[in-house]
Amino acid sequence: MKQVTISNAYLTLMVLDYGATIQKLLVKGDDGEFTNVVVGYNHPSRYRLDDHVLGASVGRYAGRISNGGFVIDRARYDLYQEDGVHLHGGKEGFHQKYWNIDEVDHSDKPFVKLTYNSKHLEEGYPGNLTVSVTYKLMNNALQVIYEGMTDRSTVINLTNHSYFKLDKNPYIDEYELQLNCPYRLETQENLLPTGNIVPVRKTEYDFLLPKKIGLQRFDTIYVKDIGNEKVAELHSKSSGITMKVYTNQPALVVYTPDDFPGICFETQNYPDAPNQPDFPKSLLRPGDLYNNISIFKFDLGKKS
Numbered sequence: 001m002k003q004v005t006i007s008n009a010y011l012t013l014m015v016l017d018y019g020a021t022i023q024k025l026l027v028k029g030d031d032g033e034f035t036n037v038v039v040g041y042n043h044p045s046r047y048r049l050d051d052h053v054l055g056a057s058v059g060r061y062a063g064r065i066s067n068g069g070f071v072i073d074r075a076r077y078d079l080y081q082e083d084g085v086h087l088h089g090g091k092e093g094f095h096q097k098y099w100n101i102d103e104v105d106h107s108d109k110p111f112v113k114l115t116y117n118s119k120h121l122e123e124g125y126p127g128n129l130t131v132s133v134t135y136k137l138m139n140n141a142l143q144v145i146y147e148g149m150t151d152r153s154t155v156i157n158l159t160n161h162s163y164f165k166l167d168k169n170p171y172i173d174e175y176e177l178q179l180n181c182p183y184r185l186e187t188q189e190n191l192l193p194t195g196n197i198v199p200v201r202k203t204e205y206d207f208l209l210p211k212k213i214g215l216q217r218f219d220t221i222y223v224k225d226i227g228n229e230k231v232a233e234l235h236s237k238s239s240g241i242t243m244k245v246y247t248n249q250p251a252l253v254v255y256t257p258d259d260f261p262g263i264c265f266e267t268q269n270y271p272d273a274p275n276q277p278d279f280p281k282s283l284l285r286p287g288d289l290y291n292n293i294s295i296f297k298f299d300l301g302k303k304s
Helices: 044-049
Strands: 003-007 011-016 021-028 034-036 069-072 075-078 100-105 111-118 129-138 141-150 176-179 183-187 193-199 219-223 230-235 241-247 251-255 263-268 290-300
Touching: 003 100, 003 111, 003 129, 011 111, 011 129, 011 141, 021 044, 230 251, 230 263, 241 263, 263 290
Parallel strands: none
Antiparallel strands: 003 011, 011 021, 021 034, 069 075, 100 111, 111 129, 129 141, 141 290, 176 230, 183 193, 183 219, 219 251, 230 241, 241 290, 251 263
């Protein structure tokens, strides 16, 4: 397993080739001390046994797909499923693959680029698909760019699965969260979308104005406010760190696990879009470029 570290005056990023995984993201405070703002393991070998998809790149399709597959141009493609649900690319998604480290740049805007070639019918998906992720440090922000090209029509939905934790406290209940997402996707008990888009205002999912997370736990598909690239803001009074999330994707899956403190902001297309005709298209045709850009920006305020 290979590891790459890039850094600038504000951030230090450690990336693994396994799963194109963000292992650590260190934010430098005014006092010169660093805070690791993602949940992860110190030893890279632990990631092979990880079932939380910590910091990994998820594909070929992030989120859930129903019906055991999908149809493209009247051809059906069957996918691995458990209890009628295909999740995060199948039995062995991109987060369980070794990516190639293509380029490492240590300039004043350092970046690392990794690529993975997914063969035709890997996990049941059509097309030889070449994907890349570029992690770039721009002052106090981490930019994550996913790109993909295919030689035959396929579906694609990539995301990074980092769990953020902005301080050293053993909980995230005191964090202030604000989401620029006026709607969410209604889901069934198995968390597959019903196809309905419902407002969040005056419900338990309403974080349109900043408020403490408290006891709220998420596995929620939010719909981005059209015309606003900023989708989320998270603040820890304890560390003084504020994280702002920007994306060109239409959805934000917010997820908090039951067994450790952390919060995931999965910037992506709608889950189950291949089987939901009214959802944004997830189809990638030969000659087209899949492009998913997200920015995680960190600001330092005063500690409480």
